[in-house]
Amino acid sequence: MPKAVFVKDLVKEFSKRRAVDGISLEVDEGEVFGLIGPNGAGKTTTLRIIATIIKPTSGQVLVCGKDAVRESAEVRRLISYLPEEAGAYQNLTGIEYLRFMASFYYGSEDEVKAAVEEGVRISALGERLKDKSSTYSKGMKRRLQLARALMVKPRLAILDEPTSGLDVTHAFQLRRLIKEYAERNRITVLLSSHNMLEVEKMCDRVAFINAGRVVESGKPGDLVSKHGAETLEEAFMKVVGFA
């Protein structure tokens, strides 16, 4: 059975800047995998390459056995991507937005309807879904986006900083929602975060990324023990040489 994500020697250069410098990683089906690193470490660039938005300078990326460059159309049928700070169309209502996005994935009206109902349930926005998304708070917008990403039950959900900018309550609810939904529907989740606590609680395995390279990977508990740290944050700091 192919890996949900297989990345080998991934390099991405923008002009003269090397954003990703030889990243390799593997994610199993049904796993919640976290990329941890500071701002500018290369997390978003890696996720964008896997999500087929940009192409690698070199290296190989496979999603469920499909090549992200040569078979990008097939890969897009398997994935769902949540960008950091993603927005919806300001002049569409929440429900119109969910319907619009679901229609790309399903051929029949019944399937679209079922996906939208799932999106309504995940978002838990109730009657507010009938309002234009421009009237939503930041937390509501993020719930709508997460609902959009998960309602189509993708083989791989790619979530870039899923709780970015949210307060403690909303971030907690969203983390629980992702974890439960992934377990119940056997969805593979690849997420990025610079919030170590978030990753420690949600992810089965993590990779530390620094300056475009994977510097360490494994189960959160194992990494903490291996580096004689008390938290994942401390382990990261020890690995990158700041502690």
Added chain:
Amino acid sequence: MPSGLRLLVIKEIKDLLRDPKILVGIIIFPALLLPLMGAAISVSTGSTIEKAYGNLSIYVVDDDNGPLSQALLDYLAANYVEVEKVAGPPESRLGMLSGGDVLLQIPAGFSSNITGGNWSGVVMYVNFKDFSMVEFIKSGRVDQIISSFKSELVRQLVSEEAPGRDPNALLNPIRQEYQSVIKGEAFSISPSVLQGTVQMQTLMGPIVIMLVLILAMQIAATSIAIEKEAKTLETLLTVPVSRMSILFGKLAGSVTVALLATVANVFAFTYYIGSVLGSVGASAGDLGQAGLKLAPAPEGYLILGLSIFGALISALAIALTLGTLAQDVRGAQSIIGIVIVPVFLPAIFMMMGDISALPQAMQIALYLIPFTYPALASQALVTGNYGMSLIGLVYMAFFTLAMLYIASKIFSSERIMTARISFKTKKAE
């Protein structure tokens, strides 16, 4: 239409038409503003004319009291002017005149001088207070009546001096007649009447086309910039729909909204022109049979339609391509602000004169701009000279294909996400 493209077109139209900036700014506002302006001009001009032409009265200081001064006063009265005779030097009465009041001084010896074969003058004092149109129209009307009296008088004097001769033939021995030749056929219309009508048609075409193109470019560039700014584009690029569908969805959405905006603008502009022309009693001129000769042929409309369509698609391809380079809506608008220059340049040149009269280098530059050809095609509707428009269609087809190719290359590559043009000045290190 593939389902993905259909979804995108519907979404584009819905999203654009619900945008208050687009709905109000480019559809409702012009549709209401121009007719309101027209109505305001019509009402104010109508009341001005009514005021200027109704109950005109003048003061007359008749120092002559002869038969000809009386004839002049009778002539004024016959032309619905109320005459109030006053005495004393005119200067003593000037302070009492209201705005637009006319005081006519007929000097002593007016009748005897004219009948004796000498000239005589009248002095017309016009009091200006507000310098309004009413004041000018009133004085003009009195002036016109006096001129008319003068002509009658001259005819009478000539008849007396040369009995048995036609005074009109003596006074105006050469009568000018006009034959305007249109497409090889002569019509009894003066060039000035023809100019009024034809200019109306040939000017309106390029103006409306320019309006459509600029609107469409702004809509397209802004729509892609909004997607980038709101990060919806990043999501859209990962859903199972082809990049070409995204490009054509944007094109179709922008064209639809631009056409709606154009219909609103054209109706509003037509109403405005009608209101303004109707209010001042002007007319484009009834050309009779010549009008039929000037009526565009069906193939003219076909060529114009194809030219506009070609120009619209290439304009949108340029706008979408440049829109991808902008980081936000403000950046997109700045870019479009620059590229609309070649859109309105041909229209300006064609309004001001003839392209063929320009220096050769300038002619070549204009013919290289694809937006010249719809304006040429709109003029060809009247002139019937479709040659250059047909060549333009072929050129535009290649230009449009090239633009679509560039746009499709950008849309199908990562440049759509990574390309950047920044208008910000660099911060000091």
